[in-house]
Amino acid sequence: MAEEYRPLSRRTLLTAAAGGVAAGIVSTSLLTGTAGAAALPGRKRLLIGNVDALGNGSIAVADPSLTGTPSSIAVSGQPNSIAGAPDGIRAWVATQFTPGLALVDLDKGKVETEVMVGGFANNTVVSSDGKRAYVSVGSSGGGGSRGHVAVVDTANGEVRARIKVGFLPSQLALTPDGKRLYVADATATGVSIIDTAKNEVAGAVKTAKTPFRIAIDARGTKLYVASFRELTTFDLGTGQQNGTTALTGRPCGLAVGPAGTFAAVSLFTGRTTPSLLALVNTQTNKVRNQSENGRAHGPLVLSRDGGKAFVLDKENRKATASNTTDAKPENALSSPNSSKPTCVAFVETA
Incomplete structure (x- = not known):
């Protein structure tokens, strides 16, 4: 079931994230709009999350040729997942420690907004229209004894709902039309299915092994589940298994x-x-x-x-x-x- 949930706090960082000081001001910007000056279309970038020996997190913004020196953007704690916004200018970063989710402006090189998701964030995906970000959150903090998926409204950075699903939800995969979110639990077999219109669990795909990684094809017809020593394919229309690769x-x-x-x-x-x-x-x-x-x-x-x-x-x-x-x-x-x-x-x- 889904519960209405408001974050404990939300901040807009007004200075560069690398060594900047956070101002305690609530963000009122539209996070789905175009950031800054007009971007060059087709500009490609590789984003790499890093953590140092002291637990300080950062995002390296590199050329996909892997040449040159990447720029670096500091984030709060170890980055666990990065999901690019549809405009390609910004990205959502799920972090292991509070606040759990950060919006990074890649051109400005700083964190724009942070969102409290109620626990340590494992993975994040963004809808194709950029209006929603989904975050799998571990079983701690606001998640209580069970994990949950936080549903974030990207227009204002508010957590609209938290959907209890499994004990330790980890990997996420969203269908291209945004109607179904698939959630893998790191401690169990099977993949849960969330109806994103209702923000509730609507079913599950049964798997013989614990799913380590999941993915959906671009047409939204197949679910791929990578488990120990095998890759299994499921038909999203029927939920039936239709292939296994050793x-x-x-x-x-x-x-x-x-x-x-x-x-x-x-x-x-x-x-x-x-x-x-x-x-x-x-x-x-x-x-x-x-x-x-x-x-x-x-x-x-x-x-x-x-x-x-x-x-x-x-x-x-x-x-x-x-x-x-x-x-x-x-x-x-x-x-x-x-x-x-x-x-x-x-x-x-x-």
């Missing part, structure tokens, strides 16, 4: 190509063996290409055209870019100041 190791990242013809999975295979990037043919449910990818037991993201896979290598503290033809790494970017990369997103201005 994998090598534990999935740490999952993304589906824009045409739906392949899925990319980053795999942790053990402490003494190289991690892998696997490319799965979604028509045959077979791994078509696979390549070693450092110690890349971290999440991944695809470029908008699906030509590149950006995978985080947490042990070697870097991001790698691999082509999605043969899965082989082509370039890498080290994290600043020996920080550990935690999450990644690809954004492009409209």
Whole structure:
């Protein structure tokens, strides 16, 4: 069920987030509008969440070529997830500690707004129209003994509802039309389905194993669930399983190509063996290409055209870019100041 919920506080940061001082002023700006001066259309950026040894979080704004020196934007605590706004100018960042959600202006290089979501935030997604942000929140703080999904109105930064779902909701996947939100629980089997019009749980997809990562294709017809040593496909119309692919190791990242013809999975295979990037043919449910990818037991993201896979290598503290033809790494970017990369997103201005 959903409960009406108002955040404890909301702030607009009036100075640059890197070392700036927060002013205790409620934001009144429309967060879905265009930020600042006119943006260059088609500008591509790779956003990498990092955390240093002291727990300080930041977002590196890098060129997708992984060349040059990225700019850095400080955020409150470890970033766990990044979701770009539709305009490609800003991004929502879910953080492990209070307040839990931050809106970052990529051009201005600062945090614009912070939202109290009632616990530590695991993952976030934004609707295609930019009007709603959904945040999976762990079982602490305002979530009580169970976790919940916070529904954030991006026009004013208010949490409109919190939907109790599972004990530790982690991964989120939103259908392209925004009508259904799929939620994976890190402590259970199955994927919950939320009706976003009613803000309530409307059903579940049964899985044999705990879902580590989930994704939905661009047409909104298939749900992909990555579990230990396998990738399973479900038909969203019927909820029935229609394919399984054997994998090598534990999935740490999952993304589906824009045409739906392949899925990319980053795999942790053990402490003494190289991690892998696997490319799965979604028509045959077979791994078509696979390549070693450092110690890349971290999440991944695809470029908008699906030509590149950006995978985080947490042990070697870097991001790698691999082509999605043969899965082989082509370039890498080290994290600043020996920080550990935690999450990644690809954004492009409209």
